Amino acid sequence: MITLHETITVERTRSEAFRYISDFRTTTEWDATAIRAEKTTPGAVDKGTEFVVHCRLPLGSVAIRYTVAALEPDHYIELHGSASLFDIVDRITFDDSGSGTHIDYVAEITPKGAMRMAESALVPGMQRMGRNSLQGMQRALEDDFPAPTTSDSSRRADNLVLPGLAMFSRWGYRRGRKHWNPVSADLRDQHMVITGANSGIGLAAARQLAERGAQLTLVVRNPEKAAATVESLIFETGNHSIAAEIADLSLMHEVDQLVDRLVTAGRPIDVLVNNAGALFNPRRETSEGLEASFALLLLSPYRLSRGLQPLLAASGGGRIVNVVSGGMYSQPLEVHKLIAREKNYSGSVAYARAKRALMVVTEQWAEDWADDNIVVNAMHPGWADTPGVESALPGFHRLTRRILRSPDEGADTIVWLAAATEAGAVSGKLFLDREPRTTHLRDNTRETPEEREKLRAFLEDFRLENAAG
Template identity: 65%
Template structure:
């Protein structure tokens, strides 16, 4: 059968090393970041991008919405990638060639669409629109690779919603994520020279973050509690991403002796830490004590990240720009900072309240560190993932999970802001802030929960002088 051809040809030049540009383009899921017609993308083949790797890209084209199955048919590292795409309406061959000269990478983009003769009227009518689409897409790629986006700021709609309790809470759902992503900038930053430490990396947000950051080329140190999971976890991430730079550290972060030992091991390695992601956490009901006699919520959720981050500060300062990301929770909005209540007694104990109080305190510490460490070149921010469907939420809050499961975010959606804070160039221009869906948010949806300066001073003193022996309890 005769075919009708539409050819697109575009050329751009960007100030990026060729290996960085190639790495970003070769992961064709990133099309959704720079091509306005692409609204979803999925990599179907595990491992590194190679000949035979498949992607599904959902696009809105002048001829209608289509899902295109792309297959990599040629691959010459840092030089050329060719993909063949097929859908019910056409076939397309995308050829992207790269060449570097004097620090500039030139990219030649070519797309050849083939329509059957039966679709000739549709193809002819769509030609002008598709040519315009091609120019716009390549201009989007140029913008993505130039990576010159403004410092993060809340949109007017978000700022208004945060002044009102219920609209602000509504953004915690999947709808908030969907709303937010419409305004997001691409993340083309190169992570191949970055070392990222993630605690609580074996499930939920930590695992989702580890997968995505491994795909982006980072060297990962993943901190988990159980040795039995180590080899399986490492192999899972290596197989999925093709990135073998994955190191596992075993530590029960509710035990300060394990935290201190972890700091010692990482310090002995001497490798600068570009990003520390304090993600490990759990909600404990009923009240429990650690083997060191500490109330477990306080130990794991507050004292542990405090002690770990302070211990690793020299390694963060060694990086070009160290970043700390503290994962907090929307539950903190319900609690004010009460230092004397951070270690909840057995009488009246509530796991969710203990969790929220610890996260409130961690948010305050985030702001304090950001100010104190500015001269050290360390950026410190907090994020909360919204309502995400993680194993921890399902097991610790079964009632909440049952009621909200239809509007919960996936772990990948909940972890998106962690990845953005770790990777995006512009995220390094903000410090001491709370982020949700890549936007700075108020730490106080309820004004009455704002603490006084004296309470901040009290928290600093309490944690700085914390002596485990003075605060431990006995099981009896």
């Protein structure tokens, strides 16, 4: 048997350190050998919870199936793992240490088969791996990462249209994640409001944030779907701080009623995720006489965010995440075209124009609300395989389905913008795969300062009767 024993001390509470480490999916963030990890049982981490961690070896990889054998919240966890080449027992103890937490890690590895023959030769390498893992754990828990910047390779890709578009694929996601920092921020006291949370990337983001302990308010149009979503998320994550608000966000009177309910409740909002969206073909009008793309994709998040601004300010460091789309790269800001008319209507063009305008609004709010410590950023999820894409763009989906991202991959940057400490250090940016990216791939889509101010005035002064035509 090979025994590894390492200790570290971090300036985090026992509760925070335990919560992060006990969810063994985080091994991919602090163990350099871990390349993929998943939890295979539902609910909160507890005795009997199972994980599968895929680890890189000098020759190939190995899947370790872990079971939580013992757990004392905020103090101790023991996991028993089994792989083709070895069995392993991990024991991790968390104790108070001055202003922080002392973490004691012991791993007992019992080689099997051919690995048993080389046991003595493996000891130095295994001990080195143990030290590296604990150093990675310490780095993750110290959570002291610089503000995000654009890498040179991404900057070069953005200067060339086709490489820039290629970043939207699953390949772009996998390329980006090689350079990501851990996210160990504790979200248990964070209240987050997510629109469009019952499917696609909205549901994926809600699940990931619930797993991290956030208190969620999900905005869903259909009461039955809302109830089912809340029940499912509680079952999957073990997080009971999840509730739903019912609102059709394409209708401004329902947006305003939602704002009134939340403001009256007075609960500060730490993060607002404006994700609700749909691509409408053919052209539709709402019961209020508004063209549906404009109503749902631009006016709705505008009114919702403006209405909830006092609750975001009250949190002491609120964040807004506006979900846009790579389609916006094809369109300039032209305020007079934001309400699409019948003639030559295209759902994808209307969608792209609304998202372009929402990107400009993101930049304006970042400046306007800086004194309230509200951080406002936009993200686009790349090309993700969601029900909305499949139904609205069947041809695109058919051609690209082999390279589309999963909903979880598409949602990753939403979760990072909501959770990561360093994500709060920048505002008014567009993010893809946790990097600030250019807002324009072509010069002919750049708007003038005059058009930006025209947008501001148009939205500030908008009345429903303006929608006629």
